Amino acid sequence: MRIHKPYDVVVCGAGIAGSMAATAAARMGAQVLVIEEEGYPGGSLTAMGTGPMMTFHAGEKQTVRGLTDEMVERLKKKNLSPGHIVDSTGYTYTVTPFSAEGMKRELELMMIEAGATILYHTVITGVQTEEGRLRSLTCFSSGHTMQVSAKVFIDATGDGDVLALAGAPLKKGRDSDGKDQPMTMNYKISGADTDTIRRLMEETPEVFPFLYPKAGIQKKAPRLSFSGFQDIMKKGIADGEITFDRDIVLCFETNTPGELIVNMSRILELDPVDPFQLSRAETEGRRQVFELFDFMKRKIPGFENTQLLFSGPRVGVRSSRRMVGRYTLTGEDILAETKFEDGIAAYGYPIDIHSADGAETDSRFLREGGYYTVPYRCLVNDEIPNLMAAGRNISASFEAQASTRTSPCCGALGHAAGCAAAMAALGGVLPTQVDVQRLRRVLSEQGAVVD
Ligand SMILES: Cc1cc2nc3c(=O)[nH]c(=O)nc-3n(C[C@H](O)[C@H](O)[C@H](O)COP(=O)(O)OP(=O)(O)OC[C@H]3O[C@@H](n4cnc5c(N)ncnc54)[C@H](O)[C@@H]3O)c2cc1C
Structure with missing residues (x-):
């Protein structure tokens, strides 16, 4: 067992939340170690093929600024992102496409420049607690077991692995039956003819249900996002060509013209924090990807000459463990656009629940331009007070997490x-x-917005 020098702050996981946490803590002068099981940062955004970042805005107001926006500005300067552009699905205000390779590098640079130490290829496997405090973590990498201690730990693992190991109070899934949102194996394709899809959006906006009331906005979008073709999907399911429940085509152009993220597979009834079930989700996700790719190439206009670039690499997990902290943010707080006295992040994304039972998505929108704040109490708990949560595992109800889980909020x-x-x-x-x-x-x- 190698024992490492104690740190001020250890950040567990280098997704968008962990990378921002490590950068912020190191810029404040703390000795920071960030531990990540992959060999790169970005988590869901780079390892699960998710994107674009959605959404930094509530109407005209940009609610997510500060470090997360700084990262976007850095990507923009290097032509690795067009920045915040109109959301041409019509679902929300803006989307922020990016190069996933660029994001890996930029997040890493931000952490290194701030003075944080990065430990890649290392899995946190255990914890040592004493008198209600987390004292150290046991980690495994390349045949080595290590022990790392710190004054403060941040669980930014998405799944709340460290909170679970430490025995912190947790919740999982919806209240009625504990089921989580479905997992999705996103995949990327190249060679999409977006001019054809733009023409269809112009000529038949009714085929794109969220766009329809805002017909024409796609003309202002330098990268295309679209959500539609429900009739084609319905027929595909009726004809047995699509063998899982999905009601709509949902695609997002990345920073590279013609390259699309396809966010459509739907993996039901499997638990993302059970390793055997997660493994089944990977194989089922890949099966769905091949089925969808073949179907869409034949049936969706503009997809005729597409090539499959890659899936995942890891199956996407929308929701799993959530800390039970000093305060639990609720769906009602979000829809009432509550601004808390201890607000530390402001956000205007709707409650976006992909059904745990089937094809549909339950979307509950705030008023146009409305936003809420997340109280600091959602990041801390009284049982293990030196272990914080950040990102998609904060203290929020199932419904509230369906808003806070998207990446600009996780960054904030x-x-x-x-x-x-x-x-x-x-x-x-x-x-x-x-x-x-x-x-x-x-x-x-x-630069952050807190009110
Ligand atoms: C299919 C899908 C589509 C989505 N689409 C969008 C979208 O279009 N726009 C948007 O903004 N958001 C989207 N999201 C949500 C968003 O991408 C994520 O919720 C968000 O990025 C989570 O960030 P995070 O930093 O909290 O966690 P993660 O990104 O999950 O990062 C956690 C990190 O911790 C590491 N880790 C985990 N356990 C350990 C361990 N034991 N030891 C060491 N390291 C560990 C992981 O490798 C990972 O790098 C989508 C999510 C999914 C699943």
């Missing part, structure tokens, strides 16, 4: 968690004892 939550962790570690207090109004001022000074 990571930014806030990183600042708070550094303030706690350097100030000799627990994250639960951080001066929240000072934290909010620091975040505002760093």
Whole structure:
């Protein structure tokens, strides 16, 4: 067992939340280690093929700024993202396409420049707790077992692995039966004829249900997102060509013209935190990808000359464990556009629940331009007060998580968690004892929107 020097802050997982947390904490002067099981950062955005980032805006107001927006600006300068552009599905305000390879590099650079130490190819496998505090983590990499200690830990693993290992209070799935949103194996294709799809959006906007009321907005989108062709999907299912439940074609152009993310497979009834079920989700997801790719090439206009670039690489997990923290954000809070006194992130994405039972998506929208804030209390818990949550595993109900789970919000939550962790570690207090109004001022000074 190798024992490593103690750190101020250890960030577990380098998805968008973990990368922002590590960068923020290191910029505040903390000694930071970020542990990631893959060999690159970005998590869902780079390892599960998800994207575009959706959405930095609530109407005209940009609610996600600060570090997460800085990352987009850096990508823009290198032509790795067109920045925030109109969402031509019509579902929300803006989308932010990006090059996944570019994002891997940029997130890594931000962490390194800030002075954080990155430990890739390392899985957190255990924890040591003492008197209600997390003292250290056991990690495994390449035949080595390591022990890493810190004053403050941030669980940004998406699935809340460290919270689970430490015995923190957790919830999972919807209240009625514990089922999570379905997993999806996203895949990328090249060679899509987006001019043909743009023409159809112009001539038959009714085929694209979210676009229809806002017909014509696609003309302002330098990269195309579209959601439609329900009749073709319905017939495909009736004819037995599509063997799983999915009601709509949903595609997003990446930074590369003609390259599309296809967000359509639907894997039901499998538990993302059971390794055998997760493995079945991978094989079922890949089966669905090949079925969809073949079907869409034959049936969807503009897809005739597409090539399959890659799937995943990992099956996408929308929801799994959620910490039960000092406060649990609810769907009602979101729809009431609640602004909390201890708000640390502002967000306007709807509640977007992909059904755990079948094809549909249950979307509950805020008013045009409406947004809510996430209270700091959703990042901390009283049982293990030096272990914070950031990203899609924060303290939120099943419904609320269906909004906060999207990546701009996860980035903003990571930014806030990183600042708070550094303030706690350097100030000799627990994250639960951080001066929240000072934290909010620091975040505002760093460009974040907190009210
Ligand atoms: C199919 C699908 C489509 C989506 N589409 C969109 C979209 O269009 N737009 C959008 O904004 N959002 C979308 N999302 C949601 C969004 O991508 C994620 O919820 C968000 O990026 C999660 O970020 P995170 O940092 O909290 O977690 P993750 O991205 O899951 O990052 C967690 C990181 O922790 C690492 N890790 C996990 N366990 C361990 C361990 N034990 N030891 C070490 N490392 C570990 C992982 O390797 C990973 O890098 C989608 C999600 C899915 C599944």
